[in-house]
Amino acid sequence: MSSYNPSHIYTRLRETIPLTLPWNGGDPNVKGDPRKSVKWIDGLRGIASFLVVLTHLARAWDYDLFSPRDNEEASPRVLQWPILRIPWQGRIGVTIFAFLTGYVCALKPIKLSRAGNSAGAFSTIARSAFRRPPRLIFPATIAMVISWVMAQCGAFTVANRSDCWWCRYAAPDLEDSFYKEVIRLFKNFLSTWTTGYMAYDDHQWALLPLLKGSMLVYILLFATMYCKFRYRMMIYIGMILYFHQDNAKDTETFQLQCVYGMLLSDLSYDLTFKEFVDYHSWARKVVAAFLAIFGLLVAGYPGEHPEWSSWSNYMLWLAQYIFPPDVNIGKRYTAIGVDCIIMAIYISPSTKEFLSNRLLLWLGKQSFAVYLVHGTLLRTVLCWMLYGISGQPWEETVDADGNVVPPAWLHIRPPWVVAISIPAWIILVYICASLWTNYVDPFCARMTQKLENLMFEEDEKPQPPMPLTSIPMPTT
Incomplete structure (x- = not known):
């Protein structure tokens, strides 16, 4: 038996076990370090939320923007041209939200897994999956209750009497008793999280x-935690192709985008890919420009009457060969366009830097609050600005035969009023969203944390270090 010195064993263990792991510490300036900036994600989120607001304004008061021209014989307006039509016709904002869901939810677990901390990754997944429902349900329910209270006070009366067909469609009509309205409130809470329908603010359909x-x-x-990187990539691509051929409703908008977000989140930690992109800078710029332009053109497919223009009619013809039958072609093209645009951003450092400016970061911080409050404010405050607060006069008449004749819809005010009201209303939306972000969101976060502390097991106490005497001694 050779002589044994415990300090020798300790030294050998320190030399064998690395002090730092890849993507877990080290110099933040080293390529592939996880502390790289992901601020562009918040900037992209801010743009997406603003596009949602613009879309609903167009849907309410200029629905012809959803078509390539006002009618089959008319010349297209500038805002109906390809690419320029994207902010007004919708679809792209919610699709971006779904991508961001996949990207952000996968970021930390993949980082821990790549660092060799599988236990930490599983713990993160468990806690994140638990927090996700209350972090969505709590604020959405508060927004629903606020909208319900406003409805009881008659705040939607003007919207229901306006000449805006979409405002009339989306504004709730009251039941004939307060008791029925209370019952309806609870039914709407259930339907929001079972069928996606909510009578008091139909914009919450996307939350489920x-x-x-x-x-x-x-x-x-x-399921893929222990898979090698290349096989995880194959699984992501297989899932994307699966959802592409699935003709179920909205799979291209949500499931496909979530998996695509996971793919890019995982790819962001791959040094080989990063070095390849950085090395081929000119090729990267050409590819990014092509993807961006192609994505913008594809995402501009009209939501209504694509047959009225030659470029969109060709896309309509092509859809039968690239999409499964009985799908929403507009949403399918939007999914492809968004994926190309995001990939262009992903490989373009300058675009990421632009998306990380302070204004877009601030807009991104308010994005969820904007999504929750803008619908109610549109059908109340904005309608008051455009039609009057009282909704009067509103008097039924009787014709010569004794039939009740409903009054004409309230007409929108002159263009100069509209030009002042809409920017002022947008500012109001972001003021309310900022207050929501500063007060309501932290409250919901605290409630979620209390729920987690109540329901989760306490973390295991750290085990004492194994004494060196229990390590089997080498023999000679």
């Missing part, structure tokens, strides 16, 4: 599929 999308991300992370 976004919640389901996040759960898909957590399940896929769990």
Whole structure:
């Protein structure tokens, strides 16, 4: 038996076990370090939320922007041209939200997994999956209750009497008793999280599929945690192709985008890909420009009457060969366009830097609050600005035969009033969103944390270090 010195064993262990792991510490300036900036994600989120607001304004008061021209014989307006039509016709904002869900939910678990901390990755997935429902449900329910209270006070009366067909469609009509309205409130809470329908603010329809999308991300992370990187990439691509051929409603908007977000989140930690992109700078710029232009053209497919223009009619013809039958072609093209645009951003450092400016970061911080409050404010405050607060006069008349004749819809005010009202209303939306972000969101976060502390097991106490005497001694 050779002589034994415990300090020798300790020294050998320190030399064998690395002090730092890849993507877990080290110099933040080193390529591939996880502390790289992901601020561009918040900037992209801010743009997406603003596009949602613009879309709903166009849907309410200029629905012809959803078509390539006002009618089959008319010349297209500038805002109906390809690319320029994207902010007004919708679809792109919610699709971006779904991508961001996949990207952000996967970021930390993949980082921990690549660092060799699988236990930490699984713990992160468990806690994130638990927090996700209350972090969506709590603020959405508060927004629903506020909208319900405003409805009881008659705040939607003007919207229901206006000449805006979409405002009339989306503004709730009251039941004939307060008791029925209370029952209706609870039914709407259930339907929001079961069917996606909510009478008091129909913009909440996207929250349920976004919640389901996040759960898909957590399940896929769990299932692929121990897969090698190249095989995880193959699984992501297989899932994307699966959802592409699935003609179920909105799979291209939510499930496909969530998996695509996971793919890019995982790819962001791959040094080989980063070095390849950085080395081929000119090729990267050409590819990014092509992807951006192609994506913008594809995402501009009209939501209504694509047959009225030659370029969109060709896309309509092509859709039968690249999409499964009985799908929403507009949403399918939007999914492809968004994916190309995001890839162009992903490989373009200058675009990421632009998306990280202070204004877009601030807009991104308010994005969820904007999504929750803008619908109610549109059908109340903005309608008051454009039609009057009282909704009067509104008197039924009787014709010569004794039939009741309903009054004409309230007409919108002159263009100069509209030109002043809409920018002022947008400012109001972001003021309310900022207050929501500063007060309501922290309250919901605290409630979620209390719920987690109540329901989760306490973390295991750290085990004492194994004494060196228990390590088997080498023999000679």
